Amino acid sequence: MPKNLRDFVALLKEKAPEELLVGNRLVDSRFEATTLLRKLELENRYPMVIFNRVKNIRGEESKYPLLINMFASRKKLALAVDLKPEESRMELPAELTRRYSRLVAPQVIAGGEAPVKEVIKTGEAVDLEEFPIPVNHALDGGPYILGGSVVTKDPETGKHNVAMIRLHVKGKNRTVIHAEPHHHSGMIVKSYLKQGKPCPFVIVIGHHPAFYLGSQWEGRYGKDEYEVIGGALEEPLRLVPSETWGKDFLVPADAEIIMEGLILPDEMDNEGPIGEHTRYYKTIRGDKIDYLREPVTKILAITHRRDAIYQSSFLGHPDQGLIGSIPKEAAIFEIARHSVPRLKAVHLTPAGLNRYICYLSLEQRVGGEAKDAIMAAFIGDWHVKYAVAVDADVDIFSDADVLWAIATRTQPNRDVFIIPECMGSPLDPSTAGNKGITARMGIDATKKPVGEPYSEVCEVPLDLLATMKIEDYLEAPLIRHPGEPRIGVRGRRR
Numbered sequence: 001m002p003k004n005l006r007d008f009v010a011l012l013k014e015k016a017p018e019e020l021l022v023g024n025r026l027v028d029s030r031f032e033a034t035t036l037l038r039k040l041e042l043e044n045r046y047p048m049v050i051f052n053r054v055k056n057i058r059g060e061e062s063k064y065p066l067l068i069n070m071f072a073s074r075k076k077l078a079l080a081v082d083l084k085p086e087e088s089r090m091e092l093p094a095e096l097t098r099r100y101s102r103l104v105a106p107q108v109i110a111g112g113e114a115p116v117k118e119v120i121k122t123g124e125a126v127d128l129e130e131f132p133i134p135v136n137h138a139l140d141g142g143p144y145i146l147g148g149s150v151v152t153k154d155p156e157t158g159k160h161n162v163a164m165i166r167l168h169v170k171g172k173n174r175t176v177i178h179a180e181p182h183h184h185s186g187m188i189v190k191s192y193l194k195q196g197k198p199c200p201f202v203i204v205i206g207h208h209p210a211f212y213l214g215s216q217w218e219g220r221y222g223k224d225e226y227e228v229i230g231g232a233l234e235e236p237l238r239l240v241p242s243e244t245w246g247k248d249f250l251v252p253a254d255a256e257i258i259m260e261g262l263i264l265p266d267e268m269d270n271e272g273p274i275g276e277h278t279r280y281y282k283t284i285r286g287d288k289i290d291y292l293r294e295p296v297t298k299i300l301a302i303t304h305r306r307d308a309i310y311q312s313s314f315l316g317h318p319d320q321g322l323i324g325s326i327p328k329e330a331a332i333f334e335i336a337r338h339s340v341p342r343l344k345a346v347h348l349t350p351a352g353l354n355r356y357i358c359y360l361s362l363e364q365r366v367g368g369e370a371k372d373a374i375m376a377a378f379i380g381d382w383h384v385k386y387a388v389a390v391d392a393d394v395d396i397f398s399d400a401d402v403l404w405a406i407a408t409r410t411q412p413n414r415d416v417f418i419i420p421e422c423m424g425s426p427l428d429p430s431t432a433g434n435k436g437i438t439a440r441m442g443i444d445a446t447k448k449p450v451g452e453p454y455s456e457v458c459e460v461p462l463d464l465l466a467t468m469k470i471e472d473y474l475e476a477p478l479i480r481h482p483g484e485p486r487i488g489v490r491g492r493r494r
Contacts, residue, residue, distance in 0.1 A: 002238050003208040004115070004254040005067070005309060008080060012048065016085050019047050019076050026053040026061060029132040029143070037069055037314050046072035046318055050309070057129040057143050057169065064310045066132040068147070070209055071313065071323035080209035081232070089397055090345035093330035096232070100217055100330065104230030106237045106250070114240040114253035118306040122243060126173045126299050128259075131310050133169055137275040139284060143169045144274060145259075146320070147313030148205035149215040150179075152188040153249060159224040160250075161185050162215040164323070166315070167203070168271050173299040176271040177201075177263055178292065184221050189263055193295065198262040200249055201297070202242060206256025206311040208233065209323075216324050218331035218381070226250075243301040256311065257304040267296040278353060279316045280429045318350060325354030332358065332380035340373045347396040348384075355383035356428070359396035362389060364446050371417070374442035382423050388443045393457065405445040415444040 001007070012020040021040075027033050033051055040047065048070045056062035071077065074088035081095050111117045121127070133143040145167040152161050163185040167175040179186040192199035204211070214232030217225065230237045239250035244260045251258045270291035273283045283290045313320045325348040337343040342363040348354045358377045364370050370389035377387040388402055391409075395401040410416065424431050424438025431438050447454040459465075 002254050003210060003233050003235065005206045005208060005256055005311065008070075008208050009048075009050070009067075011079055012076065015079055016075060019073060021047045021049045023049065023051045024053060026055070027051050028055045028059075029057070029062075029066060030055070030059075030135040031138065033066060033068065033132075033134050034136045034314055037317070037319075041317060048072070048076060051132070054132040056132050062130065062132040062310075064131055064308055066134070067206070067309050067311045068134070069314060069319045070147075070311065071212070072317070072319040074322065074326070077209060077213065077322065077326060080213065082234075089347075090329075090333075093326050093333060093346065096213060096327060097330040097334055099214075099231045099234060100219070100228060100327075102231045103223070103227040104234070104236055106226045106230055106239045108239050108241075108247075108250060109253055111240050114238070115305050116251070116253055116255045116258050117240060117303050119304050119308075120243060121302045122300065126302050128169050128175070128299060128302075129172055131257075133310070134312050136315055139273060139281060140275060141168065141270075141273045144315070145169060145175065145203060145205070145312075146315055147311050148203045148257075148259075149207075149212060150177075150185060151202045151204060151251070152185050152199060154188055155191055157222070159222065160226045161188055162204075162225040162229060164212065164215060164313075166274065167297065168274070168294075170269060170296075173261075175261075175297045175299065176269045176294045177297050178271055178294050187221070189295070193263065193265045196265045198264055200245060201261060201263060202249065202251050203257075203259040203261075204252050204255045205259070206309050207252060207254065210234075211237070211252070212323055213327060216327040218327050243303060256308045257302065259299050260301040260303075261297045261299040263295050263297050265295075268293045269296050275316045276427045277316055277320060277355070278425075278427050278429065280427075282427055282429075318354075321350060321354035328355070328381045328383075332360075332377050332384075335380040336360065336373045336376035339376060340369050342369075343373055344392045345396055346377070348381075349396075349399055349402075351399050352386065355381070355425070356385045358384045358387045359402050360387065360389045361392050361394065361396045362446070363392050370444040370446045371442060374444065378419070378422070378440050378442075383425050384440070385424065385428070385438055386441050386443070388445055390445045391447055394445075402445070406443060409445045409447055410443060417442050 051066040054066045075085040078088040078092050135143050149162050150165040161184045167177050179189045189199050210232045214229030217228045238253040240253040241247045242249045242251045271294040273281045329346045333346045344361040347359045349357050360373045373389050374387040377384050390405045394405045419440045422440050424436050426436035
């Protein structure tokens, strides 16, 4: 049975039910759904949520459920690549690295075998407004298609590129697309539009999370990313001819929804504003909105399962941050360990928006190796603005532990270096007026000097720590409100 979104929902129910919530109250896709996610986030909870009753763009109850927050925890993504929930730290990017190295050719099937072809809409039947496409934040300019992957084809090689790109919905069959020109998909779009030709594309909405992890692969341009996705899935990605271009443009057969369209070469429109991954609005400063002018698209066909689930993503929050950061961790790890073979782990911390602050754990053999690891992080991903190297005894998945290492193992005049005038992210508001140019800071928080004595870390006996069970010592609940009956360790009332 080919992997799909429904398989993953069933897996969560079985293996990690706390990672899945279902709502049956009617909610508005405009603000209400994402406000509930924000409420959960403030309680440090990141479940995938399925809203069974939700309003569409027109404000009517949609016949499609809304699924959101699929990528919001490492535990869910570990399960997606057949790891245990607790194997969600470096085991996760390591598993992705292994899968990315093994391309799997796709399998083409007939349209009648494809679940995504159960319902086919073309021409006047195309209607984006019937879907529960969310408006995420209070100042967003409208509904956005997020959480789906956009597929384009290189006009010369015919190879597919797959990337998560946003589309601002402007009407029943009209969107405005934002494709960064220096990204692979943006390069393809630009190559069509420069010739005055429309660019064909499809949007894949609702698939197994391994499909999306494959679409976020960080590698050189030129591979067919349907094969990379097959590697991430560990099975051939099933494809079917599109409604618009037939066998000339193949689309994923096991998706929930496929939207087929053209990016037009001669029409631009305002895009945004939208809250970015930085949790800032790039185009709003004070009372002024500077709209981006981006290409218009026309949606020509929509196909979907008969009982399709509409999937979206919560931009600017872990749902959108983690799906991109874990493949980046894998890429940085591969680059860095060429020169630092005892590199243990890489982590793009959520505190740095899963992009801008990178922690590296290593056993340093000789002086200077930590700085090599830091430089590799800067090369591995151009978003990284701060890189911190620590010893292997420091937990890089804990910001507090890394700050402890900086506080006790560094001297600013010795262990900090800055590289000016580097390419950075134009979405970083601190680069405003500087055309995205940034500096990079490296912090070597490993013990100094290598091979010489250093103050010992104080710790309780590790054998006792490993065997001790808290419930043998303390009663639950630890905090009891006045008048609340006392409950012992095994739930007995006293």
